[in-house]
Amino acid sequence: LQSPCFAVLARAVHERRALLVRREELIAPDDHSGNGVRGAPCDLDMRAAVTDLFTAPETAIAPLAAKERIVGLVVADNLYSASSIEENDIRLLETVAQQAGLTIDNALTYQALHKAQKDLLAAERLAVIGDMAARVSHEIRNPLATIGGFARGILRRLDNPEAVRRKINVIVDEVSRLEDLLGDLLDMARPRQLDLQPHSINEIVEHTLLLADADIKAANIQVEKHLAGDLPLVVLDRRRVLQALLNTVRNGAQAMSDGGVLSLATRLAHELPAAPLIEIEVRDSGAGISEQALKQMFDPFFSTKVRGSGLGLPVTLGIIKEHGGEINVFSREGGGTTFTIRLPVTPPPREQEATVAPADALEQNLLQE
Amino acid sequence: MATDVKTILLVDDEQNKRALYEEEFSDEGYRVLTAGDGREALKVVQEEKPDLVVLDVNMPVMDGLDTLSKMLEHNSKMPVIIHTAYPSYQENFTSWSADAYIVKSGDLSELKDKVKELLAKSPTPPA
Numbered sequence: 001l002q003s004p005c006f007a008v009l010a011r012a013v014h015e016r017r018a019l020l021v022r023r024e025e026l027i028a029p030d031d032h033s034g035n036g037v038r039g040a041p042c043d044l045d046m047r048a049a050v051t052d053l054f055t056a057p058e059t060a061i062a063p064l065a066a067k068e069r070i071v072g073l074v075v076a077d078n079l080y081s082a083s084s085i086e087e088n089d090i091r092l093l094e095t096v097a098q099q100a101g102l103t104i105d106n107a108l109t110y111q112a113l114h115k116a117q118k119d120l121l122a123a124e125r126l127a128v129i130g131d132m133a134a135r136v137s138h139e140i141r142n143p144l145a146t147i148g149g150f151a152r153g154i155l156r157r158l159d160n161p162e163a164v165r166r167k168i169n170v171i172v173d174e175v176s177r178l179e180d181l182l183g184d185l186l187d188m189a190r191p192r193q194l195d196l197q198p199h200s201i202n203e204i205v206e207h208t209l210l211l212a213d214a215d216i217k218a219a220n221i222q223v224e225k226h227l228a229g230d231l232p233l234v235v236l237d238r239r240r241v242l243q244a245l246l247n248t249v250r251n252g253a254q255a256m257s258d259g260g261v262l263s264l265a266t267r268l269a270h271e272l273p274a275a276p277l278i279e280i281e282v283r284d285s286g287a288g289i290s291e292q293a294l295k296q297m298f299d300p301f302f303s304t305k306v307r308g309s310g311l312g313l314p315v316t317l318g319i320i321k322e323h324g325g326e327i328n329v330f331s332r333e334g335g336g337t338t339f340t341i342r343l344p345v346t347p348p349p350r351e352q353e354a355t356v357a358p359a360d361a362l363e364q365n366l367l368q369e
Numbered sequence: 370m371a372t373d374v375k376t377i378l379l380v381d382d383e384q385n386k387r388a389l390y391e392e393e394f395s396d397e398g399y400r401v402l403t404a405g406d407g408r409e410a411l412k413v414v415q416e417e418k419p420d421l422v423v424l425d426v427n428m429p430v431m432d433g434l435d436t437l438s439k440m441l442e443h444n445s446k447m448p449v450i451i452h453t454a455y456p457s458y459q460e461n462f463t464s465w466s467a468d469a470y471i472v473k474s475g476d477l478s479e480l481k482d483k484v485k486e487l488l489a490k491s492p493t494p495p496a
Contacts, residue, residue, distance in 0.1 A: 141454040148475015
């Protein structure tokens, strides 16, 4: 288009309208003798090719306008019939070129939009990863600072075995905290291939209580069970659901460090007879959760606990969502907290990148990088 | 106080960190007080009038930056060191009113040097 080889093409662009030209006019070189628009020299090969291509006595030229911009030209002739081009033909060509210009404009806009969206997603992903990296490094820096501090203390004062023992105990404690953190992080980033088998929910609840026994006894907590008798087997990944339940139960136990009642219930919920749900309720009589904390409790790294990694509930939510289920939390400050987990008896077919929970979003971002 | 033993308050929500500071700074000859959150720290500041405070930022109940503002309302002369695992709080202008900003590390010598330096500068507060 910017080719300086043909003056008449530049004219069509300039006048933004269809032109009818004779061959002599078409192939006439630019008046400015080869010093074309933007100073580009005429490509002689191209000039020769076009001259060879358009040999009919008359040629019609119509600009392709995408809004303000001319993005191309339509050049047409009646080479084989060699008949002359009528005014009607010119108008028709102009109309077609206008439509084509609009279509091209739409395509260009779409392309630009698509690129902008991709850029935005990339920036967002970087922001999530940056945020994640900052939080993880803090979670690691804290125990490391304690470990380093005590280790240096030991080196300086090796003479007191009792003090050395005390310091080493702290180091061991902090190392296991780091290990827990890594375990939680890996759980979040694990590629999700569920091992789906039919299992009894009540059996999983009992097993969870067994695993949480130490926490429950340590806090002097009384456990109440209301497990429905004739529940259907649920198709699930036992290890993952066990982990989700354990996180929830431990969470409840930690909310009652001075004792209390932890109540677990299972039941069948028949809202849609075709798609029965199992409900698992975990209720504690602890301090309850503030409204502010309720909003953030499933965000990765949000924790109100001194020793929490802030990954327990996001991991739990991720697991339940993987199974096509949901978690509802009801809490009042001072009035305890109830977690209600609902799982479909048969999980729906996996949908890639459907409903993205905070944990899932993070996980996907990590996996994609 | 008759002696010139300086009292420092170290605020951190982690039990093990407080134990560490207690050991290390007692060894350096300071009288060491600790607090587990901002509210507790404010109480100690009012009751014990420490010569210097080392303040963690990320804490439950009241975070370090809120605590810092309230402490300085109470006594703007008292030196305060922000001591956190996050380098990013430096961008928060509240942290600028602290006398120093130190990122937590396994090596406490930077913190110890800064404590010594600030205490040498500051006059002994009225008892």
